[in-house]
Amino acid sequence: MKTYTSPQTALGLSVICNLIGHKFRITKKITNHFHEYQCRCCGKQMTEDIYGRLIELTAERKEINSTLHFIFNKKQLQIE
Numbered sequence: 001m002k003t004y005t006s007p008q009t010a011l012g013l014s015v016i017c018n019l020i021g022h023k024f025r026i027t028k029k030i031t032n033h034f035h036e037y038q039c040r041c042c043g044k045q046m047t048e049d050i051y052g053r054l055i056e057l058t059a060e061r062k063e064i065n066s067t068l069h070f071i072f073n074k075k076q077l078q079i080e
């Protein structure tokens, strides 16, 4: 018999998020238009796609974001 051990608190919080919605706060500014968000309740991480819609922040997207952030900062320095 297989038993699944998942943290009860995280599970309970995600149920609350499903009911009332996540409470996202900005954790990182990538560019003026792209940000990274994290839910204050369950810790779920999100980012924006090119249309400004919230999408799940995967490891791959995190990498894309840090590249974007790097290029954006470089551009900012050249302007100033």
Ligand SMILES: [Zn+2]
Pocket: 013, 014, 017, 021, 022, 023, 039, 040, 041, 042, 043, 044
């Ligand atoms: Zn949440």
